[in-house]
Amino acid sequence: MWDYEPHIIKDEKPLLDAFIPEHIVHREGQKQLLASCLKPTLAGHKATNIFIYGPCGTGKTMLTNWTLNELRAHSSKVSSAYVNCWKHNTAHATLTKILHELGVFTTYHQAVHELLAHVEKEIKDTKLIVCLDEVDVLETKDLLYDLSRAGIGLVLISNDPYALMDLDMRIKSSLQPETLEFPAYKTDEILDILLQRKPYAFVGGTIKEKDLKLAARLANGDTRIALETVRRAALNAEEKGEERVSSEHIKEAFKKTGNLRKTEALKRLNNHEKTLYLILKEYKKMPTKDLFNEYTKRIDKPATDRSYRNYMNKLVRLGLVNGKGKLTGRIYEILI
Numbered sequence: 001m002w003d004y005e006p007h008i009i010k011d012e013k014p015l016l017d018a019f020i021p022e023h024i025v026h027r028e029g030q031k032q033l034l035a036s037c038l039k040p041t042l043a044g045h046k047a048t049n050i051f052i053y054g055p056c057g058t059g060k061t062m063l064t065n066w067t068l069n070e071l072r073a074h075s076s077k078v079s080s081a082y083v084n085c086w087k088h089n090t091a092h093a094t095l096t097k098i099l100h101e102l103g104v105f106t107t108y109h110q111a112v113h114e115l116l117a118h119v120e121k122e123i124k125d126t127k128l129i130v131c132l133d134e135v136d137v138l139e140t141k142d143l144l145y146d147l148s149r150a151g152i153g154l155v156l157i158s159n160d161p162y163a164l165m166d167l168d169m170r171i172k173s174s175l176q177p178e179t180l181e182f183p184a185y186k187t188d189e190i191l192d193i194l195l196q197r198k199p200y201a202f203v204g205g206t207i208k209e210k211d212l213k214l215a216a217r218l219a220n221g222d223t224r225i226a227l228e229t230v231r232r233a234a235l236n237a238e239e240k241g242e243e244r245v246s247s248e249h250i251k252e253a254f255k256k257t258g259n260l261r262k263t264e265a266l267k268r269l270n271n272h273e274k275t276l277y278l279i280l281k282e283y284k285k286m287p288t289k290d291l292f293n294e295y296t297k298r299i300d301k302p303a304t305d306r307s308y309r310n311y312m313n314k315l316v317r318l319g320l321v322n323g324k325g326k327l328t329g330r331i332y333e334i335l336i
């Protein structure tokens, strides 16, 4: 029962999400622009703030962490902190995480202004860059103003191209970020990423390029899904004692990773969006007006029509829902 011969996967790490590759393909333009925003820190200046947006699995988090690692390796005068706002969604939690990244542990009782003062004290002799990933779920956007005013360069990341649109003027004018798009990958681009990892992850001759291409195509622009599909397919083939990974293994694994997309997407929804998703899950298909009415019945403080449209656009963007038709004739349908 416990026999297990690892004869296909040589090293699992290059197939895992957190892996940061040594070389990055198909993101040259993005790499250049991000570097040009952060480079002034090497001369002791503040970094230019930057807003990065694009769909899931397009390399936003990976490229940012890769760039910050490179920059820190170049100068001891530059420090950085990475915060995923999904996990740290208040000003207090975010500042605590920033201090944590700087090697400082705080007590829970410190107030937000004390934490901020503490950050400023810590970075007196260095230039700090803070990456706020999934910034749309950060509850207190005033923090962006405070951090930027403190001379901290911000890298803000979101799936939502409009994540910063509703900020008030004071915050907007203090940020003035560059914007940088990460479009969905084409099948061949994902294939190149998979091919690059193949020799590190697989025993030679155990997976064919055509099967990697199948995983790339099924992933529909999302590298995370492609990597996870390949990893699961390989584990499955190994467990069954087969010599190599086949197209069947890839197709089988994709059925499971399709669910991964859903889990990832659901994690990113606020209460309003979750309610709308659940209504559609129940009714399957609905005209926009009926959906909006049902939503107002189910939620305490329903949003305005404009925010409702933003919520629905997000559900469509995340691939959870499909929208057809325009304005009042629009009909929404559940996808996954």
Ligand SMILES: Nc1ncnc2c1ncn2[C@@H]1O[C@H](COP(=O)(O)OP(=O)(O)OP(=O)(O)O)[C@@H](O)[C@H]1O
Pocket: 016, 017, 018, 019, 020, 021, 023, 024, 025, 026, 027, 054, 055, 056, 057, 058, 059, 060, 061, 062, 063, 158, 159, 182, 193, 223, 224, 227
């Ligand atoms: N150009 C690339 N070269 C090599 N690996 C890549 C590239 N782009 C993405 N990847 C890999 O794909 C996976 C997903 O990338 P990443 O986590 O950066 O996506 P993301 O854009 O942050 O997605 P999300 O919006 O869902 O957080 C990671 O394992 C990453 O290493």
Ligand SMILES: [Mg+2]
Pocket: 060, 061, 062, 133
């Ligand atoms: Mg990410």
